[in-house]
Amino acid sequence: MLGAQPTLLRESRPAPLSLVAQPAPLKASSDAALQRLAALLVTLPVFVQAPLVHAHPLLATLLTVPLLAAGVVLGLSQVSDRARLGALLVGFAGSWLCGSLFWGWCRLHPLWHLPIEALALPLALGGLRSRWRWAGAFYLASLVGTAATDGAMALTGVMPLWPQVVAAAPEAAMQLLQQAASQLLSPFNLSLIGTFAACLGALGVWLWQQQSLGKLAAITVLTTLGVDGIFLVLALGAPGWSGLI
Numbered sequence: 184m185l186g187a188q189p190t191l192l193r194e195s196r197p198a199p200l201s202l203v204a205q206p207a208p209l210k211a212s213s214d215a216a217l218q219r220l221a222a223l224l225v226t227l228p229v230f231v232q233a234p235l236v237h238a239h240p241l242l243a244t245l246l247t248v249p250l251l252a253a254g255v256v257l258g259l260s261q262v263s264d265r266a267r268l269g270a271l272l273v274g275f276a277g278s279w280l281c282g283s284l285f286w287g288w289c290r291l292h293p294l295w296h297l298p299i300e301a302l303a304l305p306l307a308l309g310g311l312r313s314r315w316r317w318a319g320a321f322y323l324a325s326l327v328g329t330a331a332t333d334g335a336m337a338l339t340g341v342m343p344l345w346p347q348v349v350a351a352a353p354e355a356a357m358q359l360l361q362q363a364a365s366q367l368l369s370p371f372n373l374s375l376i377g378t379f380a381a382c383l384g385a386l387g388v389w390l391w392q393q394q395s396l397g398k399l400a401a402i403t404v405l406t407t408l409g410v411d412g413i414f415l416v417l418a419l420g421a422p423g424w425s426g427l428i
Contacts, residue, residue, distance in 0.1 A: 213263075213264050213267075214395045214398065214399075217267055217268065217271060217317075217399060218398060218399055218402040219402075220268075220271065221271060221321055221399055221402050221403050221406070222402050222403070222406040224271070224275045224321070225325065225328075225403055225406040225407055225410060226406065226410055227275075227279075228278065228279070228282050229410055229414060232279065232282055232283065232286070233282075233286055236282070236283050236286040236287045237286065237349075240283065240286070240287025240288065241287070243283045243286075243287060244280065244283040244284065244287060246279065246283075247276050247279055247280040247283065250272060250275065250276040250279060251272075251273060251276040251280075253269070253272055254269045254270065254271070254272030254273035254274075254275075254276055254318070255269065255273060256269065257269025257272065258270045258272075258273055258314065258315065258318075266314065267317050270310075270314065270315050270316070270317035270318040271317050271318065271321055271399075272318075273315060273318040274307070274310075274315075274317065274318030274319065274320070274321035274322040274325075275321060275322075277303035277306065277307065277318070277322045278300070278303075278321075278322055278325050278326075280302075280303070281299055281300045281301070281302050281303060282300065284299055284302070285299040285300065290346075290349045291346040291349060291350055292346070293333075293336075293342050293345040293346060296329070296333055297329060297330055297333050300326060300329050301326055303322060304322075304323075304326065306319075307319040307322040307323050307326075308323070311323075316396060317396065317399060320396050320397075320399050320400045320403075321399060321400070321403055323400070324390075324399070324400040324401075324403035324404050324407075325403055325407065327383075327386070327404060327407075328383065328403070328404055328407030328408070328411075329407075331379050331382070331383055331407075332407070332411055334379065335375060335376055335379045338375050339366065339367055339372040339375055339376065340366065340372075341363040341366055341367060344359055344360075344362065344363040344366075345363075347359050348360050348363065360418050361418065361419060363418065364415055364418035364419045365419070367415065380408060383404055383405070383407070383408045384405070384408065386401075386404055387401045387402075387404045387405040387408070388401070389401075390404065
């Protein structure tokens, strides 16, 4: 019995801190930070990229390079949080590049919007099965939001006003943008917008119930819905702040 005591004492010692499993709240906190960043990144194309591209299209397009470089460097890190942050930046860089190409040189052709925004679609789909799945999830969720917005604009009949707004002088563009926004307030158009919003909201709720990657996509989709609402309000009350003029 006396000889067994040292063994019992050794077995009762607490495990070193380095061997203790990290608590789940740490990972949850990291996921929440990335989700907040994704929500912020969704707002940049409307309120930062659009006016920048309007004034300096080449500069806006070239900004893709540092965004992508930073994303790749971080994405190749062995630290999980850094790798996911890098992947998120890579997905945003893809959206930024496609948006810069359209708004810089093709903005007078609204039917080209979605095809150009979808240029990185094959890469995003392939990335879902690799270490770049966060990039693919962000890009695809952003693309879904863009498709819903374009679809709503087409069905409500305001799509033809798009090239007129972006080609007109500032004062005329403000009037046209307000006209388009007012057209959306008809009962029929409001019902269409409500249907699209409900579908995006339902998709966001469903994605939120999935794993952490699904939550990232949910935040991206739901933020897109919120940004569209803010854009409509600005188009009605302060068109100069909408990013299109």
